[in-house]
Amino acid sequence: MSDLTHIDQHGHAHMVDVSAKESSLRSAYASARIITRPDVIARIQQAEIKKGDVLATARIAGIMAAKRTSDLIPLCHPLALSKVSVDFVLSEQEIHITTLCRLRGQTGVEMEALTAASVAALTIYDMCKAVDPAMVISDIRLQEKQGGKSGHWLRSGESDHV
Amino acid sequence: MSDLTHIDQHGHAHMVDVSAKESSLRSAYASARIITRPDVIARIQQAEIKKGDVLATARIAGIMAAKRTSDLIPLCHPLALSKVSVDFVLSEQEIHITTLCRLRGQTGVEMEALTAASVAALTIYDMCKAVDPAMVISDIRLQEKQGGKSGHWLRSGESDHV
Amino acid sequence: MSDLTHIDQHGHAHMVDVSAKESSLRSAYASARIITRPDVIARIQQAEIKKGDVLATARIAGIMAAKRTSDLIPLCHPLALSKVSVDFVLSEQEIHITTLCRLRGQTGVEMEALTAASVAALTIYDMCKAVDPAMVISDIRLQEKQGGKSGHWLRSGESDHV
Amino acid sequence: MSDLTHIDQHGHAHMVDVSAKESSLRSAYASARIITRPDVIARIQQAEIKKGDVLATARIAGIMAAKRTSDLIPLCHPLALSKVSVDFVLSEQEIHITTLCRLRGQTGVEMEALTAASVAALTIYDMCKAVDPAMVISDIRLQEKQGGKSGHWLRSGESDHV
Amino acid sequence: MSDLTHIDQHGHAHMVDVSAKESSLRSAYASARIITRPDVIARIQQAEIKKGDVLATARIAGIMAAKRTSDLIPLCHPLALSKVSVDFVLSEQEIHITTLCRLRGQTGVEMEALTAASVAALTIYDMCKAVDPAMVISDIRLQEKQGGKSGHWLRSGESDHV
Amino acid sequence: MSDLTHIDQHGHAHMVDVSAKESSLRSAYASARIITRPDVIARIQQAEIKKGDVLATARIAGIMAAKRTSDLIPLCHPLALSKVSVDFVLSEQEIHITTLCRLRGQTGVEMEALTAASVAALTIYDMCKAVDPAMVISDIRLQEKQGGKSGHWLRSGESDHV
Numbered sequence: 001m002s003d004l005t006h007i008d009q010h011g012h013a014h015m016v017d018v019s020a021k022e023s024s025l026r027s028a029y030a031s032a033r034i035i036t037r038p039d040v041i042a043r044i045q046q047a048e049i050k051k052g053d054v055l056a057t058a059r060i061a062g063i064m065a066a067k068r069t070s071d072l073i074p075l076c077h078p079l080a081l082s083k084v085s086v087d088f089v090l091s092e093q094e095i096h097i098t099t100l101c102r103l104r105g106q107t108g109v110e111m112e113a114l115t116a117a118s119v120a121a122l123t124i125y126d127m128c129k130a131v132d133p134a135m136v137i138s139d140i141r142l143q144e145k146q147g148g149k150s151g152h153w154l155r156s157g158e159s160d161h162v
Numbered sequence: 163m164s165d166l167t168h169i170d171q172h173g174h175a176h177m178v179d180v181s182a183k184e185s186s187l188r189s190a191y192a193s194a195r196i197i198t199r200p201d202v203i204a205r206i207q208q209a210e211i212k213k214g215d216v217l218a219t220a221r222i223a224g225i226m227a228a229k230r231t232s233d234l235i236p237l238c239h240p241l242a243l244s245k246v247s248v249d250f251v252l253s254e255q256e257i258h259i260t261t262l263c264r265l266r267g268q269t270g271v272e273m274e275a276l277t278a279a280s281v282a283a284l285t286i287y288d289m290c291k292a293v294d295p296a297m298v299i300s301d302i303r304l305q306e307k308q309g310g311k312s313g314h315w316l317r318s319g320e321s322d323h324v
Numbered sequence: 325m326s327d328l329t330h331i332d333q334h335g336h337a338h339m340v341d342v343s344a345k346e347s348s349l350r351s352a353y354a355s356a357r358i359i360t361r362p363d364v365i366a367r368i369q370q371a372e373i374k375k376g377d378v379l380a381t382a383r384i385a386g387i388m389a390a391k392r393t394s395d396l397i398p399l400c401h402p403l404a405l406s407k408v409s410v411d412f413v414l415s416e417q418e419i420h421i422t423t424l425c426r427l428r429g430q431t432g433v434e435m436e437a438l439t440a441a442s443v444a445a446l447t448i449y450d451m452c453k454a455v456d457p458a459m460v461i462s463d464i465r466l467q468e469k470q471g472g473k474s475g476h477w478l479r480s481g482e483s484d485h486v
Numbered sequence: 487m488s489d490l491t492h493i494d495q496h497g498h499a500h501m502v503d504v505s506a507k508e509s510s511l512r513s514a515y516a517s518a519r520i521i522t523r524p525d526v527i528a529r530i531q532q533a534e535i536k537k538g539d540v541l542a543t544a545r546i547a548g549i550m551a552a553k554r555t556s557d558l559i560p561l562c563h564p565l566a567l568s569k570v571s572v573d574f575v576l577s578e579q580e581i582h583i584t585t586l587c588r589l590r591g592q593t594g595v596e597m598e599a600l601t602a603a604s605v606a607a608l609t610i611y612d613m614c615k616a617v618d619p620a621m622v623i624s625d626i627r628l629q630e631k632q633g634g635k636s637g638h639w640l641r642s643g644e645s646d647h648v
Numbered sequence: 649m650s651d652l653t654h655i656d657q658h659g660h661a662h663m664v665d666v667s668a669k670e671s672s673l674r675s676a677y678a679s680a681r682i683i684t685r686p687d688v689i690a691r692i693q694q695a696e697i698k699k700g701d702v703l704a705t706a707r708i709a710g711i712m713a714a715k716r717t718s719d720l721i722p723l724c725h726p727l728a729l730s731k732v733s734v735d736f737v738l739s740e741q742e743i744h745i746t747t748l749c750r751l752r753g754q755t756g757v758e759m760e761a762l763t764a765a766s767v768a769a770l771t772i773y774d775m776c777k778a779v780d781p782a783m784v785i786s787d788i789r790l791q792e793k794q795g796g797k798s799g800h801w802l803r804s805g806e807s808d809h810v
Numbered sequence: 811m812s813d814l815t816h817i818d819q820h821g822h823a824h825m826v827d828v829s830a831k832e833s834s835l836r837s838a839y840a841s842a843r844i845i846t847r848p849d850v851i852a853r854i855q856q857a858e859i860k861k862g863d864v865l866a867t868a869r870i871a872g873i874m875a876a877k878r879t880s881d882l883i884p885l886c887h888p889l890a891l892s893k894v895s896v897d898f899v900l901s902e903q904e905i906h907i908t909t910l911c912r913l914r915g916q917t918g919v920e921m922e923a924l925t926a927a928s929v930a931a932l933t934i935y936d937m938c939k940a941v942d943p944a945m946v947i948s949d950i951r952l953q954e955k956q957g958g959k960s961g962h963w964l965r966s967g968e969s970d971h972v
């Protein structure tokens with residue numbers, strides 16, 4: 001049974017040593033959902049139709065946040081991301097967010113993909129909170145990761161980023 | 163019916179003018195949940211018992227993220243927060259996070275409280291992902307806000323920050 | 325004849341003391357131009373028509389940069405901006421950028437408006453540099469400022485932000 | 487005819503994938519001009535003579551801004567710059583700024599060189615705005631780039647960084 | 649006997665509530681020393697004489713760090729500093745650094761003055777480490793503070809910032 | 811006799827070119843001391859015993875600061891640190907801080923280790939300043955470095971990080 005890797009033998013937090021890990025191409029896919037009222041979805045769609053910036057703003061916020069992950073999450077390694085994308089699908093009562101991060105490096109990009117999804121969701125909340133403060137952000141989760149020693153990991157029973 | 167406040171009449175994003183709003187004491191309470199396996203909760207609790215830093219690290223990450231909200235969320239105003247706290251309750255399969263932000267100012271602190279909850283949750287995910295990459299962060303939501311022109315708002319049917 | 329305010333009597337840089345200045349409502353309007361080929365303007369317009377994100381991305385970059393001005397410009401005071409907007413007008417061979425910043429405070433927001441214009445321009449350059457690396461950013465300048473002891477200042481012979 | 491690389495097939499912004507690009511030594515030279523009155527140039531020169539910090543401050547601001555380019559420009563990749571320099575030449579009515587950025591990596595450093603030039607110019611504006619708010623920052627442009635698949639690019643008809 | 653103010657009754661870190669504190673004019677003076685070999689001091693002095701940037705760079709680094717204190721020190725409140733200065737006195741074997749921070753606000757600026765002194769010292773170390781890696785930074789301390797409920801505090805037996 | 815490497819032949823600061831240096835595994839160990847009253851040490855120890863967050867907060871602050879070194883120290887290169895740790899030993903009147911940074915790269919990590927030690931010390935000062943504003947931070951120094959062309963360097967007469 002593995003231990004918590006970010007806690008040393010004295011119970012203290014540290015940034016784990018990845019200097020001996022091999023560099024490989026690594027990708028991570030994450031997702032999140034924002035649940036709101038149908039009329040809020042309609043407003044966002046209308047804003048989109050008339051060239052509105054709701055989702056464009058959230059996309060940029062998510063991409064920029066991915067680049068700042070190691071500044072936000074204390075024990076994350078600084079990484080030179082080589083690709084970030086953030087996408088949205090709107091349904092009647094929710095917005096589904098999917099993110100992809102990739103790099104060639106010594107450690108995985110799961111936190112970057114999850115941070116992008118979280119900050120994109122928070123940005124949508126911010127832009128719509130005047131009309132629905134009760135909006136809920138849910139199901140922020142890793143969907144799949146590739147590369148590294150642990151290899152391919154796919155959330156069991158599902159994968160929605162294809 | 164109100165519009166999306168952060169989108170102007172041309173459908174473009176802007177940072178809304180709060181210069182004419184009155185300064186008042188404002189508080190916001192938010193919460194989030196992280197769902198994992200009972201053995202992961204047990205490890206976190208053990209780490210806590212032996213002075214471990216899992217929750218301490220997540221708490222600091224949440225507090226620091228609250229202060230950086232306007233750097234992360236594109237249309238948020240920079241705010242001089244006067245108080246931030248982040249708390250955790252562990253149950254069998256989940257960690258419940260509650261946050262409080264407060265300031266005397268011209269605009270509310272909902273985004274700061276939600277950002278603190280999100281980043282605290284992401285930090286726990288980061289520290290435990292080696293043992294449970296399937297962990298899910300859910301129910302990031304505003305619980306209550308006080309102050310400002312819109313006054314008191316309480317999520318209907320519940321309030322868990324007392 | 326006034327001296328360089330940010331240099332003390334020994335010739336050293338310092339952040340000037342504004343603690344005794346009165347708080348007042350202050351606005352600043354700045355502008356910039358990006359000169360490129362007509363076919364690049366056409367691509368940006370097409371991207372706009374199909375909901376493209378070129379100008380939306382530049383607008384968000386400009387707004388976020390305004391909030392980080394005191395982090396970039398060594399002797400700028402940290403300011404709690406109450407409003408930022410960034411707008412674009414496309415003509416045959418150039419994009420004209422105008423910005424507005426506002427706050428109630430002890431010091432002006434010229435640098436914030438100029439920084440927003442500069443970073444919005446750099447972002448457009450970044451997104452179009454593969455098709456036109458020779459693009460030039462020009463005429464970054466203050467157009468007007470209001471508020472504070474020095475009062476109203478309007479660039480002589482012109483004002484293009486109305 | 488190439489498309490706007492930072493916009494995907496749906497018209498959305500994304501950070502393009504550079505993970506398959508080869509690493510090579512890349513350099514970029516950029517420049518900018520600040521146009522002001524002769525008496526302002528004289529003051530800056532005097533400050534220089536008596537060990538003043540105007541240009542030293544602008545140089546440091548430009549170097550630090552180069553390192554933060556990916557934090558400011560939404561779709562820029564984070565880069566580990568291996569060299570940055572910022573230089574100034576004063577003439578009767580203007581300051582000419584030249585910058586150089588270099589790294590061994592998978593993507594070019596044009597944006598870093600342009601950002602350094604822009605922020606150095608904004609810093610000079612900030613330090614001199616009390617004596618000349620009408621100062622104009624102009625001609626921010628790439629002069630030359632080396633390395634990468636696209637190879638050598640030199641602004642036609644000129645090169646002022648030799 | 650007072651408790652550690654940043655630790656709540658459960659032993660957890662939090663950012664203390666200053667929203668009920670009165671706003672007053674507050675100043676803090678801090679200092680630090682860097683001890684090195686006489687030949688290193690001589691080089692720095694020579695660099696100064698020929699317009700060198702060692703101390704100018706350290707001064708700017710210290711001023712910029714003061715503005716970022718709440719980003720670095722987890723439980724510090726974000727503050728709108730109204731003045732920062734950093735000064736140096738060179739003697740045979742050491743550089744003495746003094747800093748001053750000021751603002752009108754609800755909490756003191758001791759941490760800002762200490763952070764400015766620390767980062768100015770680290771910057772000098774960085775610029776001179778190739779010639780003397782054994783340099784030591786010592787005696788980072790508060791010299792005096794004014795304003796706030798606790799009033800005037802002066803380090804007993806000394807004060808070197810006059 | 812070597813020159814100040816960060817100052818060019820004209821006496822100006824620049825970020826030195828490391829693009830031709832070989833990549834190697836590099837480590838740096840630094841330390842710092844905080845001197846205070848025995849009763850303050852006792853409070854910190856008690857807080858530790860009851861799961862208090864004083865040292866955990868300082869440790870996280872130090873780790874995060876190491877990652878931001880190139881943002882704080884003007885001429886430092888941005889580095890992708892592969893390991894950071896911060897440790898504390900309490901004695902009667904002081905806290906001894908030791909830090910370790912490591913990466914495989916083209917330039918050393920001394921500044922990262924020293925910055926981690928400094929910011930950890932400042933964080934302890936912040937959390938204890940209400941009970942002892944006279945606390946002094948001293949002896950911030952490099953203890954040892956490994957890797958790179960200059961090879962192994964050990965502070966003469968001592969090494970306390972074993």
